[in-house]
Amino acid sequence: MQMAKEYGAIYTIWSLTFPVVIASGYEAVKEMLINHSEVFSGRPVTPFYTAIAHGKGIVLSNGHTWKQQRKFGIATMRKLGMGKKGVQGQIEDEARELVETFARAKGQPLDPSSSILASFFNVICALVFGHRYPVDDKDFLMLVEANDYNNKFGGTFFHLMYEAVPWLMKHIKWPYKEAFAAVDVVLSHARKETEAHRAQLAVHDPRDFIDYYLLQMEKSKNDPTSTYDDTNLFYCISDLLLAGSETTSATLQWGLLLMVTHPDIQEKVQKEMEDAFGSSQTIGYQDRKKLPYTLATIHESQRFKTILLTGNPRQSLQDVTILGSFIPKGTMVIPDVHSILFDPKIWETPRKFNPNHFLDKDGKFVDREELLIFGAGARMCLGKEMARMELFTFFTSLLRAFTFKLPEGVTDVSLEPIWGLIMSPQRYKLCAVPRFSES
Numbered sequence: 109m110q111m112a113k114e115y116g117a118i119y120t121i122w123s124l125t126f127p128v129v130i131a132s133g134y135e136a137v138k139e140m141l142i143n144h145s146e147v148f149s150g151r152p153v154t155p156f157y158t159a160i161a162h163g164k165g166i167v168l169s170n171g172h173t174w175k176q177q178r179k180f181g182i183a184t185m186r187k188l189g190m191g192k193k194g195v196q197g198q199i200e201d202e203a204r205e206l207v208e209t210f211a212r213a214k215g216q217p218l219d220p221s222s223s224i225l226a227s228f229f230n231v232i233c234a235l236v237f238g239h240r241y242p243v244d245d246k247d248f249l250m251l252v253e254a255n256d257y258n259n260k261f262g263g264t265f266f267h268l269m270y271e272a273v274p275w276l277m278k279h280i281k282w283p284y285k286e287a288f289a290a291v292d293v294v295l296s297h298a299r300k301e302t303e304a305h306r307a308q309l310a311v312h313d314p315r316d317f318i319d320y321y322l323l324q325m326e327k328s329k330n331d332p333t334s335t336y337d338d339t340n341l342f343y344c345i346s347d348l349l350l351a352g353s354e355t356t357s358a359t360l361q362w363g364l365l366l367m368v369t370h371p372d373i374q375e376k377v378q379k380e381m382e383d384a385f386g387s388s389q390t391i392g393y394q395d396r397k398k399l400p401y402t403l404a405t406i407h408e409s410q411r412f413k414t415i416l417l418t419g420n421p422r423q424s425l426q427d428v429t430i431l432g433s434f435i436p437k438g439t440m441v442i443p444d445v446h447s448i449l450f451d452p453k454i455w456e457t458p459r460k461f462n463p464n465h466f467l468d469k470d471g472k473f474v475d476r477e478e479l480l481i482f483g484a485g486a487r488m489c490l491g492k493e494m495a496r497m498e499l500f501t502f503f504t505s506l507l508r509a510f511t512f513k514l515p516e517g518v519t520d521v522s523l524e525p526i527w528g529l530i531m532s533p534q535r536y537k538l539c540a541v542p543r544f545s546e547s
C-alpha cells in the first residue's frame with residue numbers, strides 16, 4: 109500500500125527473474141478483474157505449480173481445459189449444493205457434530221483448530237466422495253495432513269525459490285520431497301475413491317462429484333475436444349479439497365476468536381438469534397435475511413481478518429492498457445485485496461472490527477461488492493455460495509449453543525496471523541460455555 113502511494117495504483121515488483129504487476133485499490137482491481145475479466149482470466153504457468161499440477165484440474169489450469177473443468181464444476185456444485193438432501197444437509201450435520209465435540213469439553217479450555225478443520229474437510233468429502241469419514245480414520249487423517257502440508261508449503265522460502273530459479277532448485281531435491289509426496293497422497297486417494305465409484309456403477313443415479321464426473325466422461329467419450337478424463341478428475345478432486353477446507357476453517361477460527369475478543373458483539377449476535385427464533389427453533393441458511401446483524405458480523409470478520417495474503421495471481425492473456433499502464437500479454441498480475449479491505453475511503457473504521465460496515469442506517473444487511481475475498485470475474489471462487497452457507501450454518505449453530513470466552517486467567521490473545529498463502533490465526537484456546545442446560 110506504501111508502494112501504491114509512491115508509484116500509483118498499478119506498479120511492478122521484480123521477483124528475482126520475472127516482473128509481477130500489482131493492482132492496488134478498488135478502482136484498479138475492478139478494472140482488471142471485472143472490466144477486463146477475460147483478459148485476466150489466465151493463471152500464471154509457474155515452474156513449481158506446473159511440476160505438481162501439469163495444468164490439470166481447475167485452480168491451476170488454463171484455456172480449454174480450464175473452461176471445461178470449471179463449467180462442469182459450477183454446474184455440479186449447483187446440482188449437489190442446495191436442498192436438505194444435498195450438501196446443505198451435510199453442512200447442517202457437520203455443524204451439529206462440531207457442537208457436540210465442543211460440548212464434550214464441558215466449558216473447559218479447548219483448541220478448536222483441528223476439529224473445525226475436520227468438519228469442513230468432511231463437508232467437501234461428502235460433496236466429492238459421497239460420504240464423510242470418522243475423524244480418527246487413518247486415511248482421513250493422512251488426507252487432512254497432506255492437504256495441510258500443500259497449503260502451508262505455498263508461499264514458503266523454498267516454494268518461492270523454485271518459482272524463481274527452478275533450474276537450480278531441481279537439483280536440490282530434499283525441500284520438495286515432502287511437498288510432492290503430499291500431492292501424491294491426495295491424488296492416490298482420489299484414484300482409490302474413483303475406482304470404488306466405478307465398481308459401484310452408480311453413474312446413472314449420480315450421488316456425488318465423482319459420479320457426475322464419470323457420467324460426463326461417458327457422455328463425451330466420442331468427443332475429441334473433451335478434457336474429461338481420469339487425470340483431470342483427480343486434480344479437480346484435489347483442488348476442491350485444497351481450496352474448500354482450510355479457507356473456510358481459517359475463516360471460522362477467526363470468527364470465534366473475534367467473538368472472544370469482542371463479547372459485546374457476540375452478545376448482540378446471540379440476542380438477535382434469540383429474538384428471531386427463540387432458543388430451540390433451528391436456523392437454516394434460508395433464514396439469513398432475518399439475521400442482518402449476524403450476517404454483518406460474519407462478513408465483517410472476513411474483511412477484518414481476511415485469510416488471503418493477496419488475491420490469487422492471474423495472468424494477462426493479451427496486451428492491454430489498464431488505467432494508463434501498459435501490461436504485456438503473459439504478465440503475472442496480483443490484485444492487492446488488502447488495499448481495498450483496509451481503505452479508509454471505503455470503510456468507516458477500517459482498522460476496527462465493526463459489523464456496521466455491512467449494515468445500512470435502518471439496520472438492514474448490505475452485501476458490499478468491495479469485499480473481494482472470493483476474487484471476481486471469470487475466475488471467481490467456485491465455492492463462494494457453498495462457503496457462505498457453511499460459515500453461516502457453523503457460526504449460528506455454535507453461537508446458539510455456546511458463549512465463547514477466553515480461559516480463566518488469560519487476558520490477552522494474539523490477533524496476528526500466521527503468515528502464508530492462507531492466513532490463519534495463531535493456535536489459541538477458548539472455552540465454549542454451554543448457554544442452555546441439556547434437558
Ligand code: HEM
Pocket residue numbers: 166167168178232347348351352353355356359415416419420421422481482483484486487488489490491492494495
Ligand atoms: C471462505 C472461504 C473461501 C475463500 C475466502 C475463497 C477464496 C477464493 C479465491 C480468492 C479464489 C481465487 C479467485 C480468483 O482468481 O480471482 C478462489 C478460487 C477457487 N475456489 Fe475458493 N474460497 C473459499 C472457499 C471455497 C470452497 C468451499 C470451495 C469448494 C468447495 C472453493 C473452490 C475454489 C476453486 C475450485 C477455485 C478456483 C477457481 C478457478 O480458478 O477458476 N473455494 N477461492
